[in-house]
Amino acid sequence: MHAELRRPGVTLALLWxxxxxxQPQGFQYSWFCEHYxxxxxxxxxxxxxxxxxxxxxxxxxxxxTVPVIDRHNGEIRQAQVFVAVLGASSYTFAEATWSQQLxxxxxxxxxxxxxxxxxxxxxxxxxxxxAVSKSHRYExxxxxxxxxxxxxxxxxxxxxxxxxxxxxAKAEVGVQVVERWILAALRNRQFFSLDELNxxxxxxxxxxxxxxxxxxxxxxxxxxxxxxxxxxxxxPEQPYVYAEWKKARVHIDYHVEVDGHYYSVP
Numbered sequence: 449m450h451a452e453l454r455r456p457g458v459t460l461a462l463l464w465x466x467x468x469x470x471q472p473q474g475f476q477y478s479w480f481c482e483h484y485x486x487x488x489x490x491x492x493x494x495x496x497x498x499x500x501x502x503x504x505x506x507x508x509x510x511x512x513t514v515p516v517i518d519r520h521n522g523e524i525r526q527a528q529v530f531v532a533v534l535g536a537s538s539y540t541f542a543e544a545t546w547s548q549q550l551x552x553x554x555x556x557x558x559x560x561x562x563x564x565x566x567x568x569x570x571x572x573x574x575x576x577x578x579a580v581s582k583s584h585r586y587e588x589x590x591x592x593x594x595x596x597x598x599x600x601x602x603x604x605x606x607x608x609x610x611x612x613x614x615x616x617a618k619a620e621v622g623v624q625v626v627e628r629w630i631l632a633a634l635r636n637r638q639f640f641s642l643d644e645l646n647x648x649x650x651x652x653x654x655x656x657x658x659x660x661x662x663x664x665x666x667x668x669x670x671x672x673x674x675x676x677x678x679x680x681x682x683x684p685e686q687p688y689v690y691a692e693w694k695k696a697r698v699h700i701d702y703h704v705e706v707d708g709h710y711y712s713v714p
Contacts, residue, residue: 539676
């Protein structure tokens with residue numbers, strides 16, 4: 449029942465009707481709901497959100513970074529870890545990038561969609577600069593390049609409200625799981641390239657997604673195959689090509705400047 453309620457249009461009333469067809473002498477509706485609510489109350493003690501299949505993908509960066517050593521000069525750079533979690537199945541994606549800047553942020557989304565093999569309806573990011581140019585309670589200003597990516601994949605971007613961590617509780621838990629089961633496991637290893645680090649993350653990510661749930665049957669992988677994967681929309685024929693947007697004032701010599709280069713305009 450708990451899994452079925454994540455499917456579009458499925459309600460407790462519908463499940464009760466199906467239950468009574470197989471059990472004519474079974475519980476009445478109110479007692480049927482009472483049993484389900486009592487069981488559901490044992491899952492968690494905080495605010496509980498119901499996630500529909502294929503609906504939301506929560507994205508964020510882990511608080512921890514991973515040091516990567518340059519083989520030539522010994523310089524250490526801190527790699528950022530991008531984390532994405534599907535709402536219904538908790539299926540998780542993670543990868544390391546050099547920064548949280550726009551090219552890496554959008555590139556991680558593109559690779560995440562390819563990893564999932566489909567596209568959700570909504571992406572829920574935090575209010576970092578690469579996602580939101582100007583935060584607002586009701587109408588945040590989405591970064592133009594991020595909006596361009598969303599239009600390419602046909603997804604809606606709905607940022608979590610500022611200082612409302614429960615809006616992105618799934619991402620918070622996903623980050624915590626990645627830090628405990630992936631980053632902590634890699635704490636004593638040295639990495640000399642981003643590709644080497646991502647290969648190690650991918651191996652542990654596969655184990656994480658196949659690790660059995662503690663309070664529910666199955667795993668993230670089995671829940672993804674049964675719930676989210678059939679509901680995801682297909683990927684576009686071509687992946688998103690990164691582009692930046694800039695407002696430029698035309699100079700008196702009818703040229704605009706972009707990255708130190710000048711282009712004439714009508």
